[in-house]
Amino acid sequence: MTRPVSCEEWTVSSPGKIPPDVFNRHTPLVLRGLVSHWPAVQKTQGSIAQSAAYLLQYYQGTPLGLFFGPPEIRGRFFYNSDFTGFNFEKVAAQLDIILKKIDDVAQQAAPPAIFVGGTQLESCLPGFTDDNAPLALPKPNPLNGLWIGNQTRVAPHNDLPSNIACCVAGRRRFTLFPPEQLENLYVGPLDFTLSGQAISLVDINEPNIEKFPRYAEAQKKAIVAELSPGDAIFVPTLWWHQVEALSTFNILVNYWWRESPDYVDSPLKALKYALMTVGQLNTEEKRHWQHIFHHYLFADKATSSAHIPAHARGSLDKIDALLMRELRASLLEGLKR
Template identity: 40%
Template sequence: MADVATRIREIEGVGPGALPLDELLASGQPAVLRGVARDWGLVQAGSPSMQAAMDYLQRFYNGQPVTYSWGAPDIAGRPFYTDDYSDLNFEVKRGGLDQVLGDIAVHADDARPPTYYVASLPIDSRLPGLREANDLGLGGQGIDAPPSIWIGNRVTASCHYDALNNIACCAVGRRRFTLFPPEQIDNLYPGPLEPTPGGQAVSVVDFDAPDLERHPRFRHALAAGQSAVLEPGDAIFIPSLWWHHVQGLEAFNVLVNYWWSSVPAYLPTPMHALYHALWTIRDRPEREKQAWREVFDYYVFGPGPRAGDHLPEAARNVLGPVDETMARQLRAMLIGKLNR
């Protein structure tokens, strides 16, 4: 694994229901929350053995099928692209969670096992009751973030970013997290926007064996990176849009995560705007692109009130704060224009 310059800062002595969320969000920096989930039932169950953790999970499984990724031994636990980036190197399957757990156990001692990865499984719909003894209590702090669970063997989630804030709890096994701030995007060499191994563009750099002749700017990313190894019971706060590379280090690994937005639900993901801008702006002449940059700086990236503060309040319309009513109007207007 490539070395990065800095260790992720650590916060000790916090527990479920009392996380320093305001400080975490205000800092805009990642943080490891050591031992925050150490008393979870799943963490305790996984301490004696892998099988004990599997048995604990199966107590809550309701039998509904789950979607999981399967890869042949030669992908070495790295769901990724084929060599020409036209397809993915794994299959997406559906089956019982009990079957997936059994297959992981069968191959636990293999030097190069097949890859099994249940990603972002909603806990409440497949493992009802698990939250009772395995939850961070974010709801009590005003955060609506239903948890998801991630189950697999030694899987590497290639470096990517999410649009939402994230707290990820290492419940079984150890995981190595390597993080980069958003401004490192150019130095991480993102792959195609579609298809993607997990729903977001990922870095095409092989972190275990980086080719610095092919990807020379990755050196700058490493100098700006931060890393930490999480033990069972530890958690990590990943701010929105921070790139993160995650490696499962044991034959069996389980993680529980919580995603949430810092803005109201009526503000949609900016990914829609990115695709629209790729379509409408990127391939224009450079002079026009620079002019549009000035327009966007004025209306979007500058101070929120600036574009409308010289107008009477009643005349500001979309130049004023966007509320739920204005959001509906904007959505209807855009749909109408795009459908012409």
């Protein structure tokens, strides 16, 4: 079995300060001690009950989305055996009840899997970010998420935004793969997903190379990082990553942001629409459209538009918010069938 490469890491000189060079990177990076100054880190290193008391001082009672799986799944949230559903339940529960359940099962040799994922801090724990200063990122007001649970595993997936994930309590292991490993990760459905993102169908902790032979190539490119409380990791856009919570109680806070303007839609929408249109053509037509897409999207911009007067280029030029609204309205009108 190929041994993963350890992720590059820096120790920050001043907690809370992200070195500016981080945002020019295209590979993951561990930032040791980045949020070690947060009260949330300092006050959640005792018992689960003590950690719960810290979180609950901010909690206003909003039910949270909870993934709950039986002990047999060993913390790995996934599909059921025939891909008609999942191996866990999705329910809504109060945070105090969730935290008590995690505490109650902490000493069990084979506990159920308990996981709250991606809940926005502002809606779940108002006031948390006032006491635990958010990080200075390339774009103001990034999306943030709160992740709480016991020993659980989120399968390899990728995110459109870039991401800084901060380990508050417990330990986390990230296993990461470059975006170009898509073909070797045997990614599942785009529409029928566990929580929005398509995931790798390979159990990378116990890979079945006979069933997924190309994963052997992805395994050679794997990068692994382990975070302790106060550490963070920068995950660039579209890097595949599995996240494992290794302790009986874990808290992680993350921030997502995109370099593109807020009015730019997700390319995943374009991919799905292309599957509905170009994907239904015969092989020869697809080949022609492959050339057209390359010409207009991936080749030098001047190749497709320099010969057109600037005022007449429309969507072939830089698209501002006004033109984006016009193009979106035109597309929506065309979809009314």
